[in-house]
Amino acid sequence: MKDKINALSEEIEQFKAENKDELESFRLKYLSKKGEINNLFAEFKNVPKEERKELGKLINDLKNKAQEKFDSMKASLEEAEETQSEYHDLTLPVNQEEIGARHPISIVRNEINDVFARIGFTISEGPEIENDWHNFTALNFPEEHPARDMQDTFFVEQNPDLALRTHTSSVQVRVMENNKPPIRIVAPGRVFRNEAISARAHCIFHQIEGLYVDKNVSFVDLKQTLYYFAREFFGEQTKIRFRPSYFPFTEPSAEMDVSCNICGGKGCNVCKYTGWLEIMGCGMVDPNVLDNCGIDSSEYSGFAFGMGIERIAMLKYQINDLRLYFENDVRFLKQFKSAL
Ligand code: PHE
Numbered sequence: 001m002k003d004k005i006n007a008l009s010e011e012i013e014q015f016k017a018e019n020k021d022e023l024e025s026f027r028l029k030y031l032s033k034k035g036e037i038n039n040l041f042a043e044f045k046n047v048p049k050e051e052r053k054e055l056g057k058l059i060n061d062l063k064n065k066a067q068e069k070f071d072s073m074k075a076s077l078e079e080a081e082e083t084q085s086e087y088h089d090l091t092l093p094v095n096q097e098e099i100g101a102r103h104p105i106s107i108v109r110n111e112i113n114d115v116f117a118r119i120g121f122t123i124s125e126g127p128e129i130e131n132d133w134h135n136f137t138a139l140n141f142p143e144e145h146p147a148r149d150m151q152d153t154f155f156v157e158q159n160p161d162l163a164l165r166t167h168t169s170s171v172q173v174r175v176m177e178n179n180k181p182p183i184r185i186v187a188p189g190r191v192f193r194n195e196a197i198s199a200r201a202h203c204i205f206h207q208i209e210g211l212y213v214d215k216n217v218s219f220v221d222l223k224q225t226l227y228y229f230a231r232e233f234f235g236e237q238t239k240i241r242f243r244p245s246y247f248p249f250t251e252p253s254a255e256m257d258v259s260c261n262i263c264g265g266k267g268c269n270v271c272k273y274t275g276w277l278e279i280m281g282c283g284m285v286d287p288n289v290l291d292n293c294g295i296d297s298s299e300y301s302g303f304a305f306g307m308g309i310e311r312i313a314m315l316k317y318q319i320n321d322l323r324l325y326f327e328n329d330v331r332f333l334k335q336f337k338s339a340l
């Protein structure tokens with residue numbers, strides 16, 4: 001029996017497991033229930049008493065040796081596997097994380113903010129749920145104005161009225177109530193109107209409004225400021241023109257057009273062959289509005305303007321359907337990655 005133990009001990013020492021299968025065959029051969037070492041324990045029953053002590057120790061040592069050998073082979077196989085998978089195939093491309101892109105509305109909003117920041121305008125924000133005073137009354141909206149109708153405005157509560165703001169002009173009111181002139185702000189933000197969704201309209205959209213109030217502000221200042229904006233945003237060669245218009249809160253009021261940046265004014269389907277693109281409403285702040293907000297209209301005057309960011313972005317990127325902004329289709333959104 002001693003010879004057998006020695007032979008097994010030798011075998012175990014020499015054994016090399018190159019892979020998991022070989023490791024498993026080692027375990028079956030030596031350590032399993034029907035393995036060689038257990039067989040020795042079975043034979044041990046027939047060993048004469050005098051030899052038992054010595055043989056028992058030898059078999060036990062052999063068992064420990066086999067177990068240790070098994071553990072160390074297992075550990076080194078696992079280690080090899082780990083380093084192997086770490087450097088599995090060095091020619092594979094790197095596992096790249098997708099980097100998100102800014103939404104075109106955010107890109108354009110930031111650009112517009114930047115243009116006005118360069119000439120001293122700061123950014124103001126206000127609540128999206130407004131009361132009647134800030135959204136309508138202070139802005140000179142007559143009692144029977146259609147915007148005050150349920151059909152046009154989303155009311156959250158009535159009597160007293162709370163509604164989703166229909167424009168960011170409400171921010172102008174808040175700023176004038178809380179600050180003394182000179183005031184130079186732009187107010188970007190989400191606005192809400194009860195409109196059917198189509199390629200040209202949506203019930204949620206974004207505006208940027210501007211407000212300038214000081215002594216001796218005239219239409220000349222309005223024109224020059226907006227001319228600066230048009231050239232910075234659409235390019236040096238851009239021309240502007242004003243058409244008379246109406247807003248309750250400005251007097252006189254105008255719509256401003258810029259020369260079409262696609263055809264350079266010659267006429268194309270973007271400008272509908274007029275050479276001009278309408279981009280914003282503007283005007284001199286109505287003296288009633290100044291007085292409503294606690295600013296003395298005999299001392300101060302101001303101008304205001306407002307534009308839809310969706311429309312400006314449509315012109316900039318030649319996007320022809322407003323719904324694309326809200327659909328979250330990555331094929332659309334990832335095109336703006338370079339503009340991060
Ligand atoms: N508030 C106007 C609108 O929503 C835009 C505007 C702002 C016009 C400021 C003139 C002056 O259409």
